[in-house]
Amino acid sequence: MTTSDAHVASKAHEPNEFGYRSYELGEFHFSRDEYFAYLNWPTGRHVMSVDAFLRALQRDVAWDFFYGIVNFDGVLGTMNHYGTVDLFAGRYNDAYRKAELDHVETIDTPIIRDTFAAMLADWTNDGFDPFASPEETGSAFGPKHGDNIAANTRHRVTAQRMVSLPGDEPLRSDDNGHPVNRMFADVTQDEPEVHAEPGFENEVGSFNLFAYLSRSPVTWNPSVVSVCRESLYCPTTEEYILPIIHGNDRAEWFVQLSDEIIWDVEDRDTGRKRAKVVVKPGDVAAMPSDIRHQGYAPKRSMLLVWENASLKIPELISSGRFPTQPVEF
Ligand SMILES: [Fe+2]
Numbered sequence: 001m002t003t004s005d006a007h008v009a010s011k012a013h014e015p016n017e018f019g020y021r022s023y024e025l026g027e028f029h030f031s032r033d034e035y036f037a038y039l040n041w042p043t044g045r046h047v048m049s050v051d052a053f054l055r056a057l058q059r060d061v062a063w064d065f066f067y068g069i070v071n072f073d074g075v076l077g078t079m080n081h082y083g084t085v086d087l088f089a090g091r092y093n094d095a096y097r098k099a100e101l102d103h104v105e106t107i108d109t110p111i112i113r114d115t116f117a118a119m120l121a122d123w124t125n126d127g128f129d130p131f132a133s134p135e136e137t138g139s140a141f142g143p144k145h146g147d148n149i150a151a152n153t154r155h156r157v158t159a160q161r162m163v164s165l166p167g168d169e170p171l172r173s174d175d176n177g178h179p180v181n182r183m184f185a186d187v188t189q190d191e192p193e194v195h196a197e198p199g200f201e202n203e204v205g206s207f208n209l210f211a212y213l214s215r216s217p218v219t220w221n222p223s224v225v226s227v228c229r230e231s232l233y234c235p236t237t238e239e240y241i242l243p244i245i246h247g248n249d250r251a252e253w254f255v256q257l258s259d260e261i262i263w264d265v266e267d268r269d270t271g272r273k274r275a276k277v278v279v280k281p282g283d284v285a286a287m288p289s290d291i292r293h294q295g296y297a298p299k300r301s302m303l304l305v306w307e308n309a310s311l312k313i314p315e316l317i318s319s320g321r322f323p324t325q326p327v328e329f
Helices: 050-062 094-098 109-123 209-214 313-318
Strands: 002-004 010-012 023-025 028-032 036-041 044-049 069-071 076-080 084-089 103-108 226-228 231-241 245-247 252-256 261-267 273-279 284-287 291-308
Touching (some): 010 109, 023 109, 050 109, 084 109, 209 231
Antiparallel strands (some): 028 036, 076 084, 245 291, 252 291, 261 273
16 A cells, blocks of 8 residues: 655646546546546556446535445445545455555545545536436436536535524525425425414424425435534435445444335445344434445435534544444434
């Protein structure tokens, strides 16, 4: 394995014969053609279908590298160190590690953020929305034609206190461009009545989370709807496949609110299979901090992801002062 310092260079090249630019981050080189994204580094090369690549890239950009590891697949990914980001190939893949073909670049967050955002903008064609379910968007393939900047840069919900409170993230409605999704036509849209004592109007709030989620235009995008200090409720609607394999640096709790998700759970560092978890409405799962997971949702479903955003947790876990499992049975 080779590792370089955080001051790696970033470079964009002129468009190729298909109209797409290629990008360099340190010793990594990214390019695309009509069907595939290609990654090259000094000791290896990798190829992904470009629609899967763009779905993963979109989330890494929108989430600003998220918690822990965002694996695009079993080879390529990023690990967030909250100030720098490791861009890696084969680092969390037993076979690549043993063959010493893996490679890591540690990059200042603004540099990889800007390069990934530029690549996402250049490689996304008109009509393709990487956040949408496959049934609800067009094709990622073919020579370059237009772009979809509005989809690539759409607002991500991050409530300061709670959705619907004064001055915070608004409720969704037909009027602000959030119709009820085709798979949630049976979700009631009434809102709770709040009768606050005089003087407490700014302190008491309530909203219909099911109605709110039924109007989500995107899939596999945990957004922050309520905050209690470092405890974040991040519900999301899921359909088809989670485009990344999320490697945890802390425990995550899942509460399945509707329908069903099948989770593949693997060892975080080697990719060895650990569990297959099928969650149905009302099921609660605690994902340990030493795993990675990818979900499959046959129908659009509602999932509550509960995160603790404390920056101290990854170090407490890696130093052994916190257990990797959040609960003992
Ligand atoms: Fe996750």
